[in-house]
Amino acid sequence: MLKDITLGQFFPGNTLAHKLDPRTKIILVVLYIVALFCARFFVSYGLVALLLVMSVKVSGVHPKALVKGLKPILFIICFTAVLNLLYTPGEALVSFWVFTITREGILQAFFMVLRLTMLIMGTFLLTYTTSPIALTDGLETLLNPLKKLHVPVHELAMIMSIALRFIPTLIEETDKIMSAQKARGADFESGNLFQRAKALVPILVPLFISAFRRADELAVAMECRCYHGGGGRTKLHVLRYAARDYFVLTGFAAVLGGVLVLAHFGL
Amino acid sequence: MTDIIRTENLTFAYPADEGQQPHTALDGVDLTIERGSFVAVLGHNGSGKSTLAKHMNAVLLPGGGKVYVDGMDTSNEDLLLEVRSRVGMVFQNPDNQIVANVVEEDVAFGPENLGVPTAEIRQRVDSALKAVGMEAFMLHAPHHLSGGQKQRVAIAGVIAMEPQCIVLDESTAMLDPLGRREVLDTVRRLNREKGITIVLITHHMDEAAMAGRVVVMDNGKVVMDGPPREILVRMEELRAIGLDVPHTVELLHGLREDGFDVPLDAMSIQECAAAICEAL
Numbered sequence: 001m002l003k004d005i006t007l008g009q010f011f012p013g014n015t016l017a018h019k020l021d022p023r024t025k026i027i028l029v030v031l032y033i034v035a036l037f038c039a040r041f042f043v044s045y046g047l048v049a050l051l052l053v054m055s056v057k058v059s060g061v062h063p064k065a066l067v068k069g070l071k072p073i074l075f076i077i078c079f080t081a082v083l084n085l086l087y088t089p090g091e092a093l094v095s096f097w098v099f100t101i102t103r104e105g106i107l108q109a110f111f112m113v114l115r116l117t118m119l120i121m122g123t124f125l126l127t128y129t130t131s132p133i134a135l136t137d138g139l140e141t142l143l144n145p146l147k148k149l150h151v152p153v154h155e156l157a158m159i160m161s162i163a164l165r166f167i168p169t170l171i172e173e174t175d176k177i178m179s180a181q182k183a184r185g186a187d188f189e190s191g192n193l194f195q196r197a198k199a200l201v202p203i204l205v206p207l208f209i210s211a212f213r214r215a216d217e218l219a220v221a222m223e224c225r226c227y228h229g230g231g232g233r234t235k236l237h238v239l240r241y242a243a244r245d246y247f248v249l250t251g252f253a254a255v256l257g258g259v260l261v262l263a264h265f266g267l
Numbered sequence: 268m269t270d271i272i273r274t275e276n277l278t279f280a281y282p283a284d285e286g287q288q289p290h291t292a293l294d295g296v297d298l299t300i301e302r303g304s305f306v307a308v309l310g311h312n313g314s315g316k317s318t319l320a321k322h323m324n325a326v327l328l329p330g331g332g333k334v335y336v337d338g339m340d341t342s343n344e345d346l347l348l349e350v351r352s353r354v355g356m357v358f359q360n361p362d363n364q365i366v367a368n369v370v371e372e373d374v375a376f377g378p379e380n381l382g383v384p385t386a387e388i389r390q391r392v393d394s395a396l397k398a399v400g401m402e403a404f405m406l407h408a409p410h411h412l413s414g415g416q417k418q419r420v421a422i423a424g425v426i427a428m429e430p431q432c433i434v435l436d437e438s439t440a441m442l443d444p445l446g447r448r449e450v451l452d453t454v455r456r457l458n459r460e461k462g463i464t465i466v467l468i469t470h471h472m473d474e475a476a477m478a479g480r481v482v483v484m485d486n487g488k489v490v491m492d493g494p495p496r497e498i499l500v501r502m503e504e505l506r507a508i509g510l511d512v513p514h515t516v517e518l519l520h521g522l523r524e525d526g527f528d529v530p531l532d533a534m535s536i537q538e539c540a541a542a543i544c545e546a547l
């Protein structure tokens with residue numbers, strides 16, 4: 001049952017969005033987020049939304065998949081909307097009990113919801129079109145300058161990619177342990193929250209023990225294959241910017257510029 | 268120089284828990300592994316096989332005595348990568364030695380660590396995967412492969428470092444018969460065609476029977492050393508240190524006791540059958 005979980009969802013494909021260098025895509029997302037937070041009013045938001053719609057179109061990702069990604073944060077979105085709706089001062093429209101709904105409040109709530117949804121959709125588009133390895137690789141290369149400040153960039157990237165490698169293995173193992181404990185009469189489905197949490201202990205303990213053993217063996221295996229940190233390492237796949245990367249980057253930068261100008265004029 | 272690995276009076280003890288005597292895992296091992304040979308190492312649980320294996324590529328350093336790999340002293344830290352790239356290791360659990368999310372990335376891990384140029388890594392990965400017959404799985408995720416296939420990927424990862432020797436520490440122990448077959452066929456082919464030295468640590472007598480030489484360990488010492496036909500027939504001695512003999516040897520022993528004139532050293536099932544037919 002746990003096997004159905006997909007993490008770091010990635011939909012393989014062969015579109016422009018898939019072919020772009022992962023570094024480019026990370027920068028694009030940053031530009032997009034900056035633009036989103038600089039947007040002021042309908043026109044500038046519209047421009048950013050247009051950018052998102054175009055990107056989704058190009059990526060071939062089904063919009064439904066993006067909407068689905070919003071589910072886990074639906075609560076946060078509603079919560080911010082309500083807060084903004086009720087607590088923004090301005091020209092009162094309706095008022096009841098201690099609350100007043102203002103014209104500004106409605107607008108504010110609307111833009112807040114728009115901003116959050118678009119933020120999530122944009123970042124999901126990145127993970128949908130970029131394989132986890134490419135993403136780690138891109139991050140490592142982008143953050144490389146931080147090595148000068150003694151940030152362990154290579155190590156962090158290595159940790160991330162090994163974590164990604166072992167997630168399916170550990171999920172499979174959890175499944176096995178759960179079946180084994182169920183066969184011994186363990187019950188994970190009934191009881192109150194506290195009882196259920198307690199029922200998890202016989203799963204977590206063996207899982208942790210096994211994870212530590214795996215880590216130990218993996219460390220030896222990596223040593224045997226001459227792993228000695230990031231120094232002097234080469235790569236099977238070297239990231240290379242292509243013409244399309246510069247082209248798309250310029251496009252996004254132009255949109256950001258446009259948004260800044262529009263926002264400056266309060267649009 | 269004909270020896271790829273040589274140990275001289277090698278001793279090793281794991282650090283003990285407080286208040287306990289350190290346990291001697293290796294006790295004066297003198298062993299020479301010839302280049303291009305196929306050596307099986309047998310021994311009861313805890314006899315020191317894995318400890319010996321880990322000395323062969325400097326994962327452990329001798330407590331006493333010396334280990335030479337291709338003439339290089341393994342305790343010389345400057346030669347560490349050199350030693351490890353010459354002697355590759357394959358372990359028991361295939362899941363715990365695969366590092367990457369994609370087969371080709373995993374095979375590339377060793378050469379990447381050695382700083383091999385990108386174009387050459389590509390070549391090495393391709394030819395290593397071909398050598399183990401896994402080229403069709405280049406872009407697959409390792410966790411979707413069978414145990415035998417994962418182990419072959421692990422072997423490819425070692426081959427990509429272009430080693431002269433591969434040490435397999437019970438690498439077939441967790442596999443089903445089919446997976447074992449795949450792995451054994453692969454290492455035998457590598458030994459034959461590429462001349463890679465194979466050190467096969469195993470509990471299976473039939474695997475030891477296919478080696479050119481069998482080394483038997485007990486209690487941190489090498490107690491028997493010789494061709495399988497001479498070693499694997501010593502039923503009483505092997506049983507005394509907790510080991511079995513191949514089924515064929517057991518059968519021939521039984522027949523002999525019942526007064527049949529059969530040879531004891533018919534290792535393969537075919538040979539054994541032929542020997543029995545002749546005696547009848």
Ligand SMILES: Nc1ncnc2c1ncn2[C@@H]1O[C@H](COP(=O)(O)OP(=O)(O)OP(=O)(O)O)[C@@H](O)[C@H]1O
Nearest residue numbers: 281282290292310311312313314315316317318319
């Ligand atoms: N990390 C360790 N710390 C302490 N003692 C250890 C450690 N690893 C092994 N030993 C001890 O050293 C001895 C030799 O162990 P080793 O793992 O080499 O045996 P083995 O022949 O490989 O056994 P097996 O067939 O079970 O793999 C054993 O008595 C074992 O208990």
Ligand SMILES: [Mg+2]
Nearest residue numbers: 316317436437
């Ligand atoms: Mg062992």
